[in-house]
Amino acid sequence: MLVLDEVTSLTGYIAGTPLQSDVLLEVKSPYDGRLVGTVTLGNRKDTEAAIAAGLKGGPLLTRYDRFAVLDKARQLLEERKEEFAQLIMSESGLCLRETRYEVGRARDVLHFAAIEALKDDGQVFSCDISPQGKARKIFTLREPLSLAVAITPFNHPLNQVAHKIAPAIATGTPVILKPSEKTPLTAIRLVELLYEAGLPHHMLSVLLGPTAEVAEVLVQDPRVELVSFTGSVAVGKHIAKQAGYKKVILELGGNDPLIILEDADMDLAVTLAAEGSYRNSGQRCTAVKRILVQESIHDEFVKRFVEKTKEYICGDPADAATRVGTVIDEPAAVYLEDVVKKAVAQGAKVLYGGRRKGASLEPTVIVDVPRDAQMVVQESFGPLAPIMKVKDLEDAIALANGTAYGLSSGIVTRDMEKAIYAVKHLRMGTVNINEVPGYRIENSPFGGVKDSGLGIKEGVIEAMKCFTYVKTFSMPW
Incomplete structure (x- = not known):
């Protein structure tokens, strides 16, 4: 028999505020069909509220602040590793050998993202290197996006979510998470853990609900600057058509x-x-x-x-x-x-x-x-x-x-x-x-070509580049 016998009742969050709704998603074990948990679902109004909350923002986090949140989340995940492994097993049907391994991978993602949050990859260019040059220097820095959306699949309910949220936090980019309806419980527990670790609530929302009222609204909204999706080729290509003028990261199938x-x-x-x-x-x-x-x-x-x-x-x-x-x-x-x-x-x-x-x-x-x-x-x-x-x-x-x-x-x-x-x-x-x-x-570049994706790499370091834009400025020198 599965270890978890209690039904886990969870809800989506709009910038830390639990959703208020009577509409529930039931999550059942693929192994024996028992009810594992329920999730309160959102609607279009909730989606709009999550977008507004993310764009409104809040206090800017220093590099150390971002490091501290991610490192604390890593510590909390380590303390609760068996709880997360059991939850993944219950909602996905994966055996404990795999779910315990996945928790370890997600812990690495948080660890590497915390480390990268402390690093500055800015560049310096001297301008006096040509006959037309001047006595100036050009500097680069990376700034966070206004708002990103992350859509994750069922097959790695914890690690795939961590791979999108952690790099966003490391850069200071607010993100709205839409996890798979097949394995949402682990994703929501991770969001709660990040709140507990000190993440300002405006930095992260999590929503599930009808596709037309949640996912499509998030993908199509022009105020969203990036959509990061991992899943099937068909859905990925549909997102590419619907997203409009914004960054799109697609990690799709493999053969x-x-x-x-x-x-x-x-x-x-x-x-x-x-x-x-x-x-x-x-x-x-x-x-x-x-x-x-x-x-x-x-x-x-x-x-x-x-x-x-x-x-x-x-x-x-x-x-x-x-x-x-x-x-x-x-x-x-x-x-x-x-x-x-x-x-x-x-x-x-x-x-x-x-x-x-x-x-x-x-x-x-x-x-x-x-x-x-x-x-x-x-x-x-x-x-x-x-x-x-x-x-x-x-x-x-x-x-x-x-x-x-x-x-x-x-x-x-x-x-x-x-x-x-x-x-x-x-x-x-x-x-x-x-x-x-x-x-x-977890920090090495990862991604594919052809129908496996757009060639844009993930992995903590590459994902952080996607969740930012490069600003240059110059000064007399």
């Missing part, structure tokens, strides 16, 4: 390949393929979605990979032995089950797993997957491990680049020349050598 060459360390390759495919129930934009194995080692890899997959027990997310919880809901699991069936109809073979019960889907090993199968052309967001043969590195790169996505990738090889060749020729935002496609630290 990330792991390329395994014949000279690879086989133990490492098997481990990376399993961890990349099954962690977070496969619900990561950077999860391994396609395993591209050089044909000379294909059969040996498959044999060992099936045995490795057996270690990833699917079951009750609260059970310490469980390594794969549910996907986000039953319709998502049904979709994954369907794309496997379609691949099998095209000639693919399921070697292990594939059984579904409600929102639970076993880790699934599939071989002989056609290159035009839906499950490898589109993003399959779950614990699927389709294995595809490739002739050589050139064939692998052509296959890897042959979808609409370009987020992350990995290559397993002992050959440095081939590794460098892959870095140069894979059209992805990230290429990791002898590591899963999703490897990163």
